[in-house]
Structure formats: structure tokens, C-alpha cells
Amino acid sequence: MNHRMKQLGCLLAVSMLFGGCVATKNAEPAPQPAPAEQPSEAPVATMAEAPAAAPAVQPKAAPKPAASKAAPKAAPAAAPAEEKPCDLYDVEVAMDETALTVGKSVSLYVHVKANGFPLTGHEAHGVKVTFNGLGFASNPPASECLRVHPNGSDIIYNVTAANAGTYDVVANVAFYPTRDCNASRVSKMSDPLTVTVK
Numbered sequence: 001m002n003h004r005m006k007q008l009g010c011l012l013a014v015s016m017l018f019g020g021c022v023a024t025k026n027a028e029p030a031p032q033p034a035p036a037e038q039p040s041e042a043p044v045a046t047m048a049e050a051p052a053a054a055p056a057v058q059p060k061a062a063p064k065p066a067a068s069k070a071a072p073k074a075a076p077a078a079a080p081a082e083e084k085p086c087d088l089y090d091v092e093v094a095m096d097e098t099a100l101t102v103g104k105s106v107s108l109y110v111h112v113k114a115n116g117f118p119l120t121g122h123e124a125h126g127v128k129v130t131f132n133g134l135g136f137a138s139n140p141p142a143s144e145c146l147r148v149h150p151n152g153s154d155i156i157y158n159v160t161a162a163n164a165g166t167y168d169v170v171a172n173v174a175f176y177p178t179r180d181c182n183a184s185r186v187s188k189m190s191d192p193l194t195v196t197v198k
Helices: 002-026
Strands: 090-095 105-113 125-132 145-148 152-160 165-176 186-189 193-197
Touching (some): 090 186, 090 193, 105 165, 145 152
Antiparallel strands (some): 105 152, 125 145, 125 165, 165 186, 165 193
């Protein structure tokens, strides 16, 4: 009897055990509480993270020409101005007498001098002579092309006093590099010579 009772107790224990397992298996799981809603963690773009605008395309500068390795040439020094023969002449005016009476004839000299620098060559230079202050003469000389020696010359005019008064006579001489008074010229003027006519 005791043996039977043990068997029944074991069977009952085993059935309860299996019954509990089946009940546990068929039971729906208990609802779990919903997790609290978390704030969205979507990244927020900041100024630093914002995509940079594409840089504007800059036009390419033309390549600079390669600097010359040669040193710049210095400007040639100006050659000293060549002294022309006519520049060496000087002019003086003179008379036999400077106190005249009306009707008297005198010689008027125009001295073309080389100032102590003899000019080379034998080619004569052309000159034209004009006067200021020769209003006392009745026959003033006309301007014409004359020739002077390279080393200087005296040009002589004969004039006759006709008008009373005091006059400052000046000789103006234009020198030409050619004997026929062509091309450029150099002008020289004498100091005044005071002439009195009574």
C-alpha cells in the first residue's frame, strides 16, 4: 500500500510539474512598459558643418615675361658739342675818326677776328653785315654776301657824314659755314661805337 501511495505521489508531482511547464509555455508574456520617448538625436547642421559654396573660378593671369638677365644698357653719354669755326669769330667796329663834320668821308672798319684761335683750313666763310646807328651816313652800305678768311678779315666801308647828331654804331655779322652764305648761321654783334657829327 505504501508503495502504491509513493507511485501516486510521484505521478501527481510529475503531472503538476508538466502542467506548470505547459501553463508557463502557453502564457502570453507580460506586456513590458514602453520605454520613455527619447529626444531625437538627428544631427543639427552648424555653420561649421554647412557645405561651403564652391569658389568662383578666377581667370588665370597671363604669365609674366621672363626678366632679361642681361644688365640694362646705360644711355650713351652725350658727345660734347663740336665747336664750329664760326663760333670762334668775334666782331669789332672802328672808324678813323669818331668826331665828324657834315660832308666828311671816313672809313668804317668791321674787324672779324678769330679770338686768338686760328681757324684751320683755307676755305673762306660767307658773312653778311648789317648796321644799327648808321643814320648819319648818306651812303650806308647794302647787305650782301661777303667772304672772310678762316683766320679773320677786315671789311672796310667808305661812308660820308650827312646828318648831325650823336650815333651809336653797331655791326651785326651773320657767319655762314659756306662761302655763299647758305645753311645755318651764327650771328655776332659788336660793341657800340659812339660817333658825333656836327
